[in-house]
Amino acid sequence: MSEALIRKWMDAFVADDWDTVKGMYADDTTFLEVPTGVTVKGVEENLASDQGWKAMLSDLQP
Incomplete structure (x- = not known):
């Protein structure tokens, strides 16, 4: 992954900007959250996971 892609x-x-986040995932995207063992598959599950993390990290800055 490039730095520009990660920054975007x-x-x-x-x-x-959930439309942009969603557009960056391939249909077969899979994310393994190692500490919890949770596997998130597909665009919609990844987007929902991201939104959950964002709710917990509401003061996050780039």
């Missing part, structure tokens, strides 16, 4: 995702995440 983080900027969209911080700004609650």
